[in-house]
Amino acid sequence: MGATAAVPVLEISDLCxxxxxxxxxxxxxxxxxxxxxxTVIGPNGAGKTTMLSAIMGLLPRSRGRICxxxxxxxxxxxxxxxxxxxxxxxxxxxLFGEMSVEDNLLLGAFSRHRSGLRDQxxxxxxxxxxxPRLKERRSQHAGTLSGGERQMLALARALMAKPKLLxxxxxxxxxxxxxxxxxxxxxxxxxATGVSIxxxxxxxRAALQVADYAYVLETGEIALEGPSxxxxxxPKVVESYLGLGGKR
Amino acid sequence: xxxxxxxxxxxxxxxNGAIYALLSLAxxxxxxxTRVIFIPQGEFVAFGALTxxxxxxxxxxxxxxxxxxxxxAVAVVDLRAVLGRSRQRRRIFSILGxxxxxxxxxxxxxxxxxxxxxxxxxxxxxxxALVVPLGPMTYRLAFQPxxxxxxxxxxxxxxxxxxxxxxxxxxxxxxxxSRTPAFSDGSxxxxxxxVGAQTLWVLGSSLTLIVVLAFFFERTIYGKALxxxxxxxxxxxxxxxxxxxxxxxxxxxxxxxxAFSGVLIAPITTVYYDTGFLIGLKGFVGAIVGALxxxxxxxxxxxxxxxxxxxxxxxxxxxxxxxxxxLIIPVLVxxxxxxxxxxxxE
Numbered sequence: 001m002g003a004t005a006a007v008p009v010l011e012i013s014d015l016c017x018x019x020x021x022x023x024x025x026x027x028x029x030x031x032x033x034x035x036x037x038x039t040v041i042g043p044n045g046a047g048k049t050t051m052l053s054a055i056m057g058l059l060p061r062s063r064g065r066i067c068x069x070x071x072x073x074x075x076x077x078x079x080x081x082x083x084x085x086x087x088x089x090x091x092x093x094x095l096f097g098e099m100s101v102e103d104n105l106l107l108g109a110f111s112r113h114r115s116g117l118r119d120q121x122x123x124x125x126x127x128x129x130x131x132p133r134l135k136e137r138r139s140q141h142a143g144t145l146s147g148g149e150r151q152m153l154a155l156a157r158a159l160m161a162k163p164k165l166l167x168x169x170x171x172x173x174x175x176x177x178x179x180x181x182x183x184x185x186x187x188x189x190x191x192a193t194g195v196s197i198x199x200x201x202x203x204x205r206a207a208l209q210v211a212d213y214a215y216v217l218e219t220g221e222i223a224l225e226g227p228s229x230x231x232x233x234x235p236k237v238v239e240s241y242l243g244l245g246g247k248r
Numbered sequence: 249x250x251x252x253x254x255x256x257x258x259x260x261x262x263x264n265g266a267i268y269a270l271l272s273l274a275x276x277x278x279x280x281x282t283r284v285i286f287i288p289q290g291e292f293v294a295f296g297a298l299t300x301x302x303x304x305x306x307x308x309x310x311x312x313x314x315x316x317x318x319x320x321a322v323a324v325v326d327l328r329a330v331l332g333r334s335r336q337r338r339r340i341f342s343i344l345g346x347x348x349x350x351x352x353x354x355x356x357x358x359x360x361x362x363x364x365x366x367x368x369x370x371x372x373x374x375x376x377a378l379v380v381p382l383g384p385m386t387y388r389l390a391f392q393p394x395x396x397x398x399x400x401x402x403x404x405x406x407x408x409x410x411x412x413x414x415x416x417x418x419x420x421x422x423x424x425x426s427r428t429p430a431f432s433d434g435s436x437x438x439x440x441x442x443v444g445a446q447t448l449w450v451l452g453s454s455l456t457l458i459v460v461l462a463f464f465f466e467r468t469i470y471g472k473a474l475x476x477x478x479x480x481x482x483x484x485x486x487x488x489x490x491x492x493x494x495x496x497x498x499x500x501x502x503x504x505x506x507a508f509s510g511v512l513i514a515p516i517t518t519v520y521y522d523t524g525f526l527i528g529l530k531g532f533v534g535a536i537v538g539a540l541x542x543x544x545x546x547x548x549x550x551x552x553x554x555x556x557x558x559x560x561x562x563x564x565x566x567x568x569x570x571x572x573x574x575l576i577i578p579v580l581v582x583x584x585x586x587x588x589x590x591x592x593x594e
Contacts, residue, residue, distance in 0.1 A: 058482065082488035094483030096476045106469060107476050111488030113469050161487070 007070045008033050009165050009196040010055070010086075015064030017047075017054045023062075024050045026220045032165065032196050037187070039199040039207040039228065041241055042217035048200040049091060051217070052167050055198075056088045057081050069164070082111045085164035091173055093154040097143030101134055104142050104153055108160030120160070127156045130186060148179035155186065166190070167198045172206060184210050204241035208232045216241075249562065255441045257558040263447050263516070264530075265554020266454035267509045269547040271531025273461065274502035276538060276546045280478035281498040283399050284391055285540075287406040290528025291413035292379060292506025294521055297514035298417070299375040299507075301426035306364035310420025311378050316351045318385040323347040325388065346381075354378060368431065372511050376504070383503025384496040391499075392492055410525070417521035425518040428511075446515045453512055457505070458547065474498060526569070530557070533576050539583055549579075 013029040025047045032038045040048050053059040055066060057078045066073045068084055076084070096104050105127065109120045128135040131152045137145065142153055151171055158166055171187070172180040180203065188210045190197060201207035208214055208228045216224040216237065224236065231237050271289055278286040295311050302309035326343045354377060363371055390409050394402060430446040437443075465471040477484040477494040485491060509527075510519065517523075530553050537549025553572055560571040 056486070058485070077490075078485045079488050079490045082486065088486055090482065090486065092482075094480050094486060096479045096483060098479060099472070099475065103472055107472055107484075107487050107489070110469065110473055114488065157487070 008067075009036075009069055010198065011065075011067040012055060013065050013067075015051065015054060015066070016062045017050050017059055018062050024220050025054065028064075028217070028220070028222055030198075030215050030222070030225075032198050033213075035191060035194055035196055036213060037191055037197040037199060037211045038213045038215070039201055039211035040215045040217050041201055041204040041207055042223075043240075044202065046217045047220040048217055049169055050220075052088055052090075052169050052198070052200055055081075056086065056167065058088075079111070082161065083115065085162070086167065087158040087161050087163035087165070088167045089154045089158045089169060089171065091169040093150050095142040095150060095153060095157070098141060100139050101142055101145070101153055102138045104157050105134075105160050108157035109162075111161055123160055123162065127159050130159070130189070131156050148175055148182070151175060151179075151183055152186075155183070159190075163195060165196045165198065167200075169200050170202060171199070172201065172203045180206060204237070205232075208237075208242075252440055253562065257562055258555065259441065259443060259447060261555035261558030262551065263450050263554070264557060265551035266451055267513055267527065268531045268534050268550035268553050270454050270457060270505050270509050271528055272534035272538065272546040272550040273458070273543055274505040275528075275532055275535040276540055276543055277474070278498050278502045279535070279540045281474055282387070282391060282395075282402075282495045284402045285399070285406055285532075286499075286502055287403070287410040287528070288386065288413050289502060289506050289531065290524030290526070291410060291417060292383065292503045292524065293510035293513070293527050294417055294519055294524035295379045295382070295413075296375060296507030296510025297428070297519040297523075298421040298426055298510075298521065299378055300371055300511050300514055301428050301519070302421070303363035303366075303371045303375060304428055305426075306362075308358060309375075309378065310416070311382070312351075312355055312358060314416060314420070315378055315382060315385075316355065318382060318389065319347040319351040322385050322388045347385075350381070368429075375511060376507050379507040379510075380500065380504045383499040383501075383506075386503075387495050387499035392495060395491060395495070414522050414525065417524075421521050423521065425520040425523070426514070427518045428514040430515040444516075450512045450516070453508070457508065461501075470497065530554075530572060533573065533579075536576055536583075537579050539587065 008031040010032040015025060015028045016023060017025040028047075028051055030038065030040070040051065042048055050059065054061050057076055057080070066076070068086060071084070073081065073084065096107065102124075105124055106120060109123060113120065133149060134153055134156055137149065142150070145153060155168075155171070168187070171183050175183065184206050187197060187199065199207055199211060208231060211228040214226065214228045214231045215222050216231070224231070224234070226234070232242070271293070274289060275286055278284055299309040299311045323343055326347070327340065330337070330339050330343065358374065363374055366374070386409060390405055391402065394405060430444070431449045432445045434445050435442050436445070436448060465475055473484065473489045474494055474497060476487070477489055477491065481491060484494065510524070513519070513527075531550055533553050534550025535546045537552065538544070538546030553575065556575060557568055557572050561568045564571065
């Protein structure tokens with residue numbers, strides 16, 4: 001076990017992404033350890049979403065290495081990443097609005113189904129235990145759910161794939177504070193199930209409270225990194241991202 | 249017009265309408281999943297019918313050579329893409345198997361079995377086995393490299409593929425039309441109405457196929473995956489549903505529906521190498537009634553097209569096609585007034 005614990009789940013280095021001539025991400029690097037929650041915080045437009053999209057293979061990478069559980073995944077496409085156990089919940093949630101909650105969840109396990117695994121019914125029961133609200137609405141169309149329920153469904157759908165690494169893009173975006181608290185409680189609880197999480201957030205305070213380690217991304221570059229417990233007290237972070245109430 | 253004639257025309261219209269309905273469903277499916285307006289749909293109808301007719305005439309259909317040629321082309325393109333990437337080495341066997349071994353096995357089978365002497369059902373299965381794989385191959389060669397192109401570019405390519413396939417049809421089958429014997433003889437008499445056996449075959453088979461398709465889309469994970477791709481391409485990819493797989497699967501269903509329709513209509517109408525185009529366009533009018541997105545509306549629209557065609561051939565037979573295609577104008581005006589302009593994805 002000692003040896004595997006030393007190999008990070010995800011290690012990226014020197015990752016660059018360009019939109020045409022504009023480089024949106026410069027030589028970014030980060031690691032996510034086994035069972036860790038790692039967060040990337042930073043202002044709007046810093047390149048957080050770009051980074052997740054590039055790791056996932058949704059955007060072409062102009063250079064950089066992506067290593068997943070010690071396996072080189074440079075140039076892997078989205079479908080390969082999913083097959084390896086990497087899942088992304090995008091900012092837009094990307095739900096299938098005209099399909100039932102249950103069908104959305106089933107499709108979450110599509111990749112597992114393709115590789116011959118047939119434990120979807122059991123996984124769905126487990127997921128319903130985490131999100132009892134979704135069980136009540138299982139036959140309702142995803143498009144009719146409330147904002148909070150949609151985010152829960154997006155999370156639940158990703159969990160159906162039994163990911164080893166879960167990447168969450170702004171899970172709190174556009175949600176009421178009470179619901180944000182629910183979502184972050186779930187994210188914290190997921191850690192106990194052994195899944196590693198890469199969390200991108202503008203809600204820096206909530207993210208730092210739940211995470212083990214944090215990176216600050218500014219204008220496409222990693223400006224700062226450290227254990228969340230330390231960053232939450234870092235004067236620079238407090239001033240830029242947490243405001244005056246940061247130190248509670 | 250008396251009741252007798254009205255019943256006859258109605259029967260004719262519903263029979264053709266059923267075929268148009270099948271084709272319109274395929275068009276809606278292909279458009280929803282790949283954004284391709286599948287103009288060559290009709291060529292698969294003609295290829296299906298004429299391949300079956302070739303078997304019955306004791307000839308080797310030219311579509312066999314097309315399948316072998318397209319298979320080689322797909323194998324070359326796919327192998328080039330795979331060899332550059334070490335991760336996908338295991339795919340080589342499936343590429344070689346489907347694109348090279350399958351056509352060759354089929355060719356050997358056709359040469360050994362003398363299809364002209366086989367029972368009709370076996371001939372139909374062989375014809376479908378020959379024509380249907382051409383659908384996904386067309387997708388691989390013509391549309392997959394352009395997956396990110398605009399709807400207009402895809403439409404232009406679709407028109408190009410249509411012309412190429414019509415030309416190949418002329419080369420393979422000649423300018424002569426063909427007709428195949430009915431699946432079974434006899435007829436059914438209901439009061440003053442006599443329904444031919446082939447009409448019943450067409451209606452029964454179309455209905456069965458529609459029910460099977462509905463089951464596929466509502467109940468199976470691959471059907472749901474296709475619908476998911478149509479609803480949200482990025483979301484589907486994030487579930488591991490590859491856009492390429494979805495595209496190939498939708499083209500496979502479209503060519504199956506096309507070739508099967510061809511086999512069904514071959515006994516009731518003479519099929520020429522270019523007959524498919526008009527049939528496909530009428531399916532397209534039906535699909536437009538469903539705004540290229542609603543399956544039930546498309547099927548109803550196609551049925552309406554069939555009936556309109558039958559009755560206008562009685563009253564104004566010279567204007568039959570004009571009347572049918574004019575239907576598209578009020579529908580488009582209605583759609584443009586009632587639906588909101590939707591921005592193209594991405």
